[in-house]
Amino acid sequence: MVKKILISMLLSLSFVIGYSQKMNVAKLDSLFHILEAKDKFMGSIAVAQNGALIYSKSIGKDDVETNKKATNLSKYRIGSISKTFTSTLVFKAAEEKKLSLNQTIEIYFPTIENASKITIGNLLNHRSGIHNFTNDPEYLKYNTEPKSEQQMIEIIAKGKSDFEPNSKADYSNSNYVLLSYILQKAYKKPFATILQDKITKPLGLKNTYVGSKISLQNNEANSYRFSDKWIKETETDMSIPMGAGAIVSNPTDLTLFIDHLFAYKIINESSLAQMTTLQDNYGMGIFQIPFYDKKGLGHTGGIDEFRSVLYYFEADKIAVALTSNGKTYDNNEIIKAALSSYFDKPFTIPTFKNIELKTEELDPYLGEYSDAGFPMTITVTKDNLKLFAQATGQSAFPLEATEKDNFEFVAAGIKLEFRPNEKLMVLKQGGREFKLTKK
Structure with missing residues (x-):
């Protein structure tokens, strides 16, 4: 959820279902072997084609202190991938005539600067101008404390606007926190219930929900940063990020979600077309990612030391999702390796052999x-x-x-x-x- 500029042994789980002849499983397995042997990555990955899982692996530990190993049941905070779910819910609400993307937000948030000019659509594609509250130094002083809706609106309103609505685009978590509250008002239900009613229950996503305090008993992972050893990170209170970053999931559920999304099984074709239309490189809860001559759509996420990636390549019906709770190796390199394994592109497996200098x-x-x-x-x-x-x-x-x-x-x-x-x-x-x- 928080943006950063320059700075996520034996295999605990490996299985392949409906194995595609195109997938270079052996080489990808080798990458995960060395990542775990060198303690460079903790997390899970899934690759699916046409909604069927063709590769999955989990390595590392959900909890370092108790040596609880990661499995296919492990669940992770997915950070800003939550925005793709939230955007989908907003489009669903629009289809059900609960709201309109063209309506302005002053009836919901009269204290927000420029509220009479900002539409729900502007919130979705980051063209509202509303200041991103997670950019402020104060954020890390209160992010572990619960906040009410009123408190969060006051924090967001205090940040005012960074630019005139719809004049340009700039990423702001504030937009999606506010969208959570709009959905709650539209359905008269908690955000967690709306997510369950409209997405997770109909699709059978049993490992996806709005998180609360991390529960190891529920197979939820803690997150860690590395400084000579893995150090447990503090937990953001999920009352703060809401639809901007409060969802918990795992890669298998994420690939199912995005496959159903692009198959028009959650929202209709017209809604998805609008959701995936890019303006100044922003869609509505979704971005474009290139891979050689191919174009994928999806989102990345980061909250505490959790990092996540979800991409869908529509022409090939390929979905790839990665979640990590600790890393000293670039997750982007893992995603590239997974896609290379499927699309028959070269990739190098690191050796992590370093030299010592005086x-x-x-x-x-x-x-x-x-x-x-x-x-x-x-x-x-x-x-x-x-x-x-x-x-x-x-x-x-x-x-x-x-x-x-x-x-x-x-x-x-x-x-x-x-x-x-x-x-x-x-x-x-x-x-x-x-x-x-x-x-």
């Missing part, structure tokens, strides 16, 4: 690096035998040496190549490359 060998890399075309300065420091990089306004992250002059931060998919003689550092991330000069 402290004096790190000295040529130290300093500040910047470029006019790069929005931040990267400061490189060391602590004895460990090199660290820190972008402006971000936390420092550790770098592992893969070979002389080459380092990486696997969790964010960052690779750094130093050229000390040229006073250059080449930063690679997400297929992009930046050359930064040392001051």
